[in-house]
Amino acid sequence: MNLIDAVHTRHTVKAFEPGRSxxxxxxxxxxAVLHNSPSSVNSQPWHYVVASTPEGRARIAKxxxxxxxxxxxxxxxxxxxxxxxxxxxxxxAHLDAVLEQERHDGRFQIDGAKGMQDQARRSYxxxxxxxxxxxxxxxxxxxYLALGGLLVSAAVLGIDATPMExxxxxxxxxxxxxxxxxxxxxxxxxxxxRSEQDFNARLPKSRLxxxxxxxxx
Numbered sequence: 001m002n003l004i005d006a007v008h009t010r011h012t013v014k015a016f017e018p019g020r021s022x023x024x025x026x027x028x029x030x031x032a033v034l035h036n037s038p039s040s041v042n043s044q045p046w047h048y049v050v051a052s053t054p055e056g057r058a059r060i061a062k063x064x065x066x067x068x069x070x071x072x073x074x075x076x077x078x079x080x081x082x083x084x085x086x087x088x089x090x091x092x093a094h095l096d097a098v099l100e101q102e103r104h105d106g107r108f109q110i111d112g113a114k115g116m117q118d119q120a121r122r123s124y125x126x127x128x129x130x131x132x133x134x135x136x137x138x139x140x141x142x143x144y145l146a147l148g149g150l151l152v153s154a155a156v157l158g159i160d161a162t163p164m165e166x167x168x169x170x171x172x173x174x175x176x177x178x179x180x181x182x183x184x185x186x187x188x189x190x191x192x193x194r195s196e197q198d199f200n201a202r203l204p205k206s207r208l209x210x211x212x213x214x215x216x217x
């Protein structure tokens with residue numbers, strides 16, 4: 001499927017067909033998209049929890065009980081559910097790990113490049129920490145960049161998907177032990193095969209007119 005067809009035909013799936021799994025090659029492609037997502041100054045402040053088994057999806061579904069019960073079937077019946085998480089802080093250990101990985105991958109090919117990259121990235125962190133005071137929000141923005149690429153990629157691959165903010169993030173963090181690892185959940189994304197009960201598949205896509213959305217200069 002080409003990109004234009006994909007963005008016109010994709011929709012948020014409201015019901016998945018239980019028991020149908022995605023091919024592993026398709027899952028691997030989605031994970032490759034996440035692994036290679038862009039982030040501000042290559043800060044990579046994310047972690048992804050991938051639930052591919054009934055037991056794993058059931059653990060995530062606990063966070064949809066109560067006020068978010070309408071999302072529980074989407075989690076349970078999907079083939080795969082990914083919890084996109086952010087770090088609780090952009091600490092020195094993480095920045096050192098990113099820098100070392102860049103060195104290992106051959107990113108520094110001129111003298112002084114490593115130091116310049118480290119200084120530039122830390123200046124952004126300091127700006128968000130001490131001037132803007134929005135480090136958590138800044139890191140969340142990077143996670144949503146990853147989510148956007150993930151959803152478009154799924155559409156191109158012909159994979160049905162549902163992003164979900166309707167879950168208890170604190171309950172999920174507790175269930176998965178995320179806070180102890182310096183992480184917190186931000187958004188869920190479910191993938192699989194839509195069922196006949198997916199009413200959204202039969203509805204036309206609706207967006208504001210182009211002239212209200214675009215300004216051309």
